[in-house]
Amino acid sequence: MPEAPAGTLYRGREGMWSWVAHRVTGFLIFFFLLVHVLDTSLVRVSPEAYNAVIGTYKNPIMGLGEAGLVAAVVFHALNGVRIMLVDFWAKGVRYQRVMLWVVVGVFVVLMAGFLPVHLSHVFGGE
């Protein structure tokens, strides 16, 4: 196995995996967005049509899917800030690895705040 050249920024460590995760979450969010605009457009059809489709989302499986979607959005947003700091902050490249762990830390805090609220809405009934 040839070794990766020394001194590169992004091979096989935090930098590469954050890039992979950014790409995967962005891909997923895009396809959610297409569906999200299409179903929300039903408000233009009739209140009954919109409520009927949204009603099919109100179950625990979709609720967990929404939690996963919010997780993808939160990671993509925080890592996006990290990317901007790498690009525009003079010390961004030096701290890119540390900043990924900051992203993971803030992600855990935000999700720890969001999940109990969301899951109580999903599982707590009306």
Place this chain on the structure above:
Amino acid sequence: MATTTPTIAAPRSPHRSSRTSWEMYGWIFMRASGALLLVLIFTHLIVNLVMGGGVSQIDFGFVAGKLAKPVWQVWDLLLLWLAMIHGTNGLRVIINDYATRTGTRLVLKSALVLAFTVVVVLGTLVIFTFDPCPVGAPADLLPSFCTAG
């Protein structure tokens, strides 16, 4: 180990690209729109999924109540356009990276442009032509201001 030193051609005049810097504008747009989208989407998620009844409150009355207000019309219009351009450009980069055949790239990018056009035109039309109190709809499904004197 190579035994001969490869000869390298002498440097020529700097390469001048005839292309405009669209890729650079795309790169800048991803960062500028990303920063705006962070604020737009986090607010969107807090208002729709955290405050009030969260996801369980979402029905026609909730959405119509929001879309009747100019602030949320502008908010959602910005969200729609920025997120769709940001996401479409991201998908374009992914297609360029992984679809190696010209024909495959053409098919995937055509589908991407079609999806972008349909979703953006549809979403924009809905925001501009939406009526929160459609005539003949059951009053209990409508936002409360529809029936208030």
